Amino acid sequence: MRETVKLNYGGAVNAALARSLDDYPEAILFGEDVAVPGGVFGVTRGLRKAFGPRVFDTPISETAMLGAAIGSAMMGRRPIVEIMWMDFMFVAFDQIVNQASNVRYVSEGRLTAPLTIRTQQGNAPGACAQHSQNMEALLLHVPGIRVAMTSTPQDAYDVLRSAVACDDPVVVIENRSLYAGPKAEIEIGGDPAPIGGHRLRRPGADVTVVTWGSITSRVLAGADRLAAEGIDAEVIEAVWLNPFDHAAVAASVARTGRLVVVHEANTTGGFGAEVVARVVESGATLKSPPRRIGARDSRIPAAVGLAAAVLPQEDDIVSGLRAAVAG
Amino acid sequence: MTTDDHLADLHAMWRIRVLEEKILELRLAGDVVGSVHLSNGQEAVAVGVCGQLRKQDAVFATYRGHGWAMARGVPAFPILAEVLARTAGVNGGRGGSAHFSAPEYGFYGENSIVGAGAPIATGAALASTFDKSGRVVVTVFGDGAMNQGAVPEAMNFAAAMNLPVIFVCENNKYSELTPINDMVRNPDLSARATALGIPATRVDGNDAAEVAAATALAIQTARHGLGPTFIEAHTRRIVGHYIGDAQQYRPEGELEADLAAEPIVRLSHQLIASGVAADTVDAARRRAVTEIEEAARRALAASAADPATALEHLYA
Ligand SMILES: Cc1ncc(C[n+]2csc(CCOP(=O)(O)OP(=O)(O)O)c2C)c(N)n1
Numbered sequence: 001m002r003e004t005v006k007l008n009y010g011g012a013v014n015a016a017l018a019r020s021l022d023d024y025p026e027a028i029l030f031g032e033d034v035a036v037p038g039g040v041f042g043v044t045r046g047l048r049k050a051f052g053p054r055v056f057d058t059p060i061s062e063t064a065m066l067g068a069a070i071g072s073a074m075m076g077r078r079p080i081v082e083i084m085w086m087d088f089m090f091v092a093f094d095q096i097v098n099q100a101s102n103v104r105y106v107s108e109g110r111l112t113a114p115l116t117i118r119t120q121q122g123n124a125p126g127a128c129a130q131h132s133q134n135m136e137a138l139l140l141h142v143p144g145i146r147v148a149m150t151s152t153p154q155d156a157y158d159v160l161r162s163a164v165a166c167d168d169p170v171v172v173i174e175n176r177s178l179y180a181g182p183k184a185e186i187e188i189g190g191d192p193a194p195i196g197g198h199r200l201r202r203p204g205a206d207v208t209v210v211t212w213g214s215i216t217s218r219v220l221a222g223a224d225r226l227a228a229e230g231i232d233a234e235v236i237e238a239v240w241l242n243p244f245d246h247a248a249v250a251a252s253v254a255r256t257g258r259l260v261v262v263h264e265a266n267t268t269g270g271f272g273a274e275v276v277a278r279v280v281e282s283g284a285t286l287k288s289p290p291r292r293i294g295a296r297d298s299r300i301p302a303a304v305g306l307a308a309a310v311l312p313q314e315d316d317i318v319s320g321l322r323a324a325v326a327g
Numbered sequence: 328m329t330t331d332d333h334l335a336d337l338h339a340m341w342r343i344r345v346l347e348e349k350i351l352e353l354r355l356a357g358d359v360v361g362s363v364h365l366s367n368g369q370e371a372v373a374v375g376v377c378g379q380l381r382k383q384d385a386v387f388a389t390y391r392g393h394g395w396a397m398a399r400g401v402p403a404f405p406i407l408a409e410v411l412a413r414t415a416g417v418n419g420g421r422g423g424s425a426h427f428s429a430p431e432y433g434f435y436g437e438n439s440i441v442g443a444g445a446p447i448a449t450g451a452a453l454a455s456t457f458d459k460s461g462r463v464v465v466t467v468f469g470d471g472a473m474n475q476g477a478v479p480e481a482m483n484f485a486a487a488m489n490l491p492v493i494f495v496c497e498n499n500k501y502s503e504l505t506p507i508n509d510m511v512r513n514p515d516l517s518a519r520a521t522a523l524g525i526p527a528t529r530v531d532g533n534d535a536a537e538v539a540a541a542t543a544l545a546i547q548t549a550r551h552g553l554g555p556t557f558i559e560a561h562t563r564r565i566v567g568h569y570i571g572d573a574q575q576y577r578p579e580g581e582l583e584a585d586l587a588a589e590p591i592v593r594l595s596h597q598l599i600a601s602g603v604a605a606d607t608v609d610a611a612r613r614r615a616v617t618e619i620e621e622a623a624r625r626a627l628a629a630s631a632a633d634p635a636t637a638l639e640h641l642y643a
């Protein structure tokens with residue numbers, strides 16, 4: 001049943017998990033501190049009570065957690081597993097890069113691994129270098145793994161439901177700074193949409209800005225500032241990174257003639273490079289060179305003042321867009 | 328151990344406790360930003376272990392590492408300056424509360440990936456076998472870290488290669504918000520070391536002297552080329568996992584019991600019962616307070632890390 005409810009981002013994740021556990025009797029949900037404590041960010045609160053042993057806590061054993069997700073998925077479960085921080089995924093990367101990715105392909109489709117990995121990433125004030133990284137590009141280099149990243153309560157709900165419904169491994173990347181954000185009216189309870197697609201956050205004529213994740217709000221704030229200067233930016237939020245909606249970006253660039261990609265991840269080897277390359281390869285006529293705005297290639301320092309010098313700030317976005325339009 | 332030794336342990340524990348309480352105060356006031364993990368209640372493990380180490384020895388700790396750094400001799404000022412993101416911090420604000428290091432004091436750093444310190448410490452011990460330094464390496468981690476693949480891998484590696492490393496497991500009963508006993512079948516974590524052929528011992532981690540005795544034996548074993556030892560130190564954190572943890576997972580009465588058994592209270596009572604003047608016992612606290620207050624004043628007055636330096640130190 002469709003209904004409109006007021007939920008913040010964390011609440012929307014919780015609602016999507018509850019609905020998925022309802023929809024799929026074969027769904028199971030597990031991770032560190034997710035069940036009895038309800039999650040270190042409180043996002044999975046109440047689910048253990050509602051769904052009993054289908055929701056359970058695990059040891060701090062990411063390899064076993066992800067392996068258990070793959071194995072149980074092969075046997076007909078639909079696991080949703082939480083990796084508390086993207087940075088912790090690397091102790092178990094084999095299970096994603098060598099294992100989950102290969103299940104369908106090398107078995108000629110005889111086996112599948114319909115599993116969802118929920119994680120969250122990015123810097124928050126004072127976070128250390130091992131709790132700050134934006135690593136989506138590593139996953140996007142691995143065919144066989146779907147990847148999505150959300151920044152609004154509605155998408156947190158919709159994308160997670162699509163991920164659970166998807167019959168392949170999906171990594172859904174959230175951001176802890178969003179969980180306790182403001183409530184918004186969102187629609188819940190419909191059928192999950194197929195994976196893929198983008199969100200047009202702001203129509204504009206002068207420059208196409210492609211972005212994803214929590215930095216989207218910074219991009220939109222920058223675009224609003226530029227509107228006062230007469231620069232009209234079109235902002236596309238790529239909630240699905242694999243599959244990526246290259247066609248939508250191409251269509252927008254065909255109208256604006258300019259392209260800027262903004263991500264919190266490191267610039268070098270970031271997925272922004274792929275977005276730019278696809279547009280350039282398509283032979284699009286550009287009025288100015290495409291630009292990438294990302295983190296300066298560095299480790300992330302804990303000191304807030306130092307981190308601000310490494311990560312893209314609103315001013316960096318504004319000046320980057322200005323230069324793109326002037327160029 | 329003499330009364331003076333006990334008083335020295337008490338002072339060492341008070342220094343850590345007062346440092347942690349100061350960091351809590353600064354965090355609540357907003358001077359310290361970000362996630363902070365305090366070690367209140369676990370001081371006897373750091374003090375007991377580090378008291379037995381020589382200057383050349385190396386400690387690899389976790390995010391709950393302020394006390395270990397201090398027990399290794401890192402002064403309060405650069406620790407406070409680090410958590411306050413000042414240029415004068417041990418790492419100029421790059422490491423922060425959860426990831427700083429001070430190798431000049433044999434403190435080879437905190438680590439915010441659970442279990443990750445164990446294999447690195449094993450490597451440091453491997454180096455000892457080549458450089459003939461006699462360096463012994465300590466790696467400390469929690470009960471929950473025993474379930475992280477890196478730890479058993481490191482333990483077996485050290486056992487197979489006979490490396491001079493001491494695995495110290497601070498069993499504080501919880502991993503974040505989850506009781507360890509819900510996440511293992513055998514609550515005797517030391518049994519895993521025994522199974523790998525590593526001599527293992529379980530000690531009262533709230534008794535610095537008992538921890539020290541176990542450590543002394545482990546050091547002797549390591550220095551004689553007899554390889555690793557595993558010490559499971561039973562202790563309790565008497566604060567949340569991180570600042571802001573509501574601790575709803577604690578059963579009723581647990582915190583009260585833990586507070587009565589915490590190492591500073593216990594050793595103080597023990598000293599007074601053995602005839603030491605209450606004022607002498609309290610002097611250990613007063614000295615720590617004076618020292619930490621002064622360090623905090625200086626750290627607060629120190630200049631913030633300079634953003635212009637943010638990209639320095641990435642490569643040689
Ligand atoms: C690989 C990895 N997984 C999960 C975490 C999140 N995490 C941080 S501390 C912690 C609990 C660790 O418990 P324990 O080892 O008992 O140490 P304690 O915090 O009790 O000192 C967890 C799960 C992490 N930092 N790294």
Ligand SMILES: [Mg+2]
Nearest residue numbers: 469470501502
């Ligand atoms: Mg613990």
